[in-house]
Amino acid sequence: xxxxxxxxxxxxxxxxxxxxxxxxxxxxxxxxxxxxxxxxxxxxxxxxxxxxxxxxxxxxxxxxxxxxxxxxxxxxxxxxxxxxxxxxxxxxxxxxxxxxxxxxxxxxxxxxxxxxxxxxxxxxxxxxxxxxxxxxxxxxxxxxxxxxxxxxxxxxxxxxxxxxxxxxxxxxxxxxxxxxxxxxxxxxxxxxxxxxxxxxxxxxxxxxxxxxxxxxxxxxxxxxxxxxxxxxxxxxxxxxxxxxxxxxxxxxxxxxxxxxxxxxxxxxxxxxxxxxxxxxxxxxxxxxxxxxxxxxx
Numbered sequence: 001x002x003x004x005x006x007x008x009x010x011x012x013x014x015x016x017x018x019x020x021x022x023x024x025x026x027x028x029x030x031x032x033x034x035x036x037x038x039x040x041x042x043x044x045x046x047x048x049x050x051x052x053x054x055x056x057x058x059x060x061x062x063x064x065x066x067x068x069x070x071x072x073x074x075x076x077x078x079x080x081x082x083x084x085x086x087x088x089x090x091x092x093x094x095x096x097x098x099x100x101x102x103x104x105x106x107x108x109x110x111x112x113x114x115x116x117x118x119x120x121x122x123x124x125x126x127x128x129x130x131x132x133x134x135x136x137x138x139x140x141x142x143x144x145x146x147x148x149x150x151x152x153x154x155x156x157x158x159x160x161x162x163x164x165x166x167x168x169x170x171x172x173x174x175x176x177x178x179x180x181x182x183x184x185x186x187x188x189x190x191x192x193x194x195x196x197x198x199x200x201x202x203x204x205x206x207x208x209x210x211x212x213x214x215x216x217x218x219x220x221x222x223x224x225x226x227x228x229x230x231x232x233x234x235x236x237x238x239x240x241x242x243x244x245x246x247x248x249x250x251x252x253x254x255x256x257x258x259x260x261x262x263x264x265x266x267x268x269x270x271x272x273x274x275x276x277x278x279x280x281x282x283x284x285x286x287x288x289x290x291x292x293x294x295x296x297x
Contacts, residue, residue, distance in 0.1 A: 043265045052262035068262035069270070080267055082241055083248035088274060090158055090244065091227035094165040098222040099215055101170045106177025107203050111189060121178075124171040132168055136235055139164055143236055156238045164236065165226040173218045180214040181207060216285040224275055245271045 046054050048064035072080050109117060140155070143164075147154015154160050184207065192202040208215070230246040237243050243251075249267050253259055279286070 043268055046261055047265035047269050049262060052260055054261050054265075068266040072263045072266045072270075075263070078248065078252060078263075079241065080245070080248060080270075083243050083245040084271065086158065086242065087227050087244040087246070087271075090162055090165070091223045094162050094169070094226040095219045095223040097162070097166050098169050098173060099219045101166065102173040102177050102218050103208065103211070103215060104203070105170065105174040106181055107207060109174065109178040110181040111186070121175060124175060128172045133231060136231070139232070140235055155236060156242060158242060161233060161236050162226075164232055165222075165229070169222050169225060173222065177211065177214055177218065180211050184210055213285045213288040216282055220278060220282055220286055223278065227275065 041059075042054075045059060045061055045064075047068050048066070049061035050063060050065055050067050051061070052068065072078075109121065143155040143160045147157065147160065151157065152159045153163055188206050189202050192206050197205070227244075228246060229244075230250070233244045234247050234250070237247060245267070249264060249271070252264050252267065
């Protein structure tokens with residue numbers, strides 16, 4: 001005896017609602033992608049435009065060439081290569097120092113209990129609510145006074161700028177690392193202690209290999225923040241040879257009677273390459289570090 005089973009058919013209204021929902025999501029995604037991609041393509045197009053103009057009757061310029069890049073790199077009045085190397089040096093040192101400080105601090109906040117621990121984390125959260133622009137006057141005055149004793153870490157120095165970047169980034173990043181370590185069972189630490197490992201050995205041999213995603217995330221975010229900063233570097237640096245690439249690009253517009261958009265856009269494209277080259281191979285670690293830290297917190 002066979003039984004005929006009639007397959008269930010969804011009502012047409014349900015199918016229409018799901019199709020509309022899916023279509024609207026795709027439409028919103030396409031609009032957001034367009035807002036993100038079109039300006040970048042426009043800058044690349046302008047950098048290849050020998051007419052040195054942002055406005056063009058075609059999206060792809062006629063007779064595109066690399067003359068803007070050549071003139072940018074060979075310009076003796078604006079040492080672009082020096083500015084780019086300054087930015088890379090500052091961002092690299094800041095990233096390394098931030099990773100070391102945040103990793104050790106996050107481990108201490110997660111594994112040790114001491115007086116003032118909760119208050120310390122609350123203060124860090126409150127301080128990060130306020131934008132860094134509010135501290136510009138204080139930072140300017142502090143760097144001037146500090147430079148009278150230690151010029152290498154004072155006003156108009158890379159050392160002073162690096163210190164400011166590290167101080168601004170280590171707070172919230174330490175809490176991110178702490179939240180990530182909280183999800184690691186403490187029994188692993190206790191097993192290492194029973195084997196005779198010290199706290200430092202436990203951190204370096206047990207905890208550190210397990211928090212690689214959040215470490216890479218902190219390093220990359222710190223690099224991007226310090227590399228792309230304009231306001232703090234503009235206030236604390238004055239000598240032309242010590243400027244960063246973001247401040248240097250601003251000089252192409254402010255120190256000229258005419259605006260050479262060809263050089264500006266070419267400089268912007270070259271300045272974006274280090275970030276792209278770092279982010280693309282490390283994006284899976286960044287996504288893993290941010291999502292895991294958010295879930296485990």
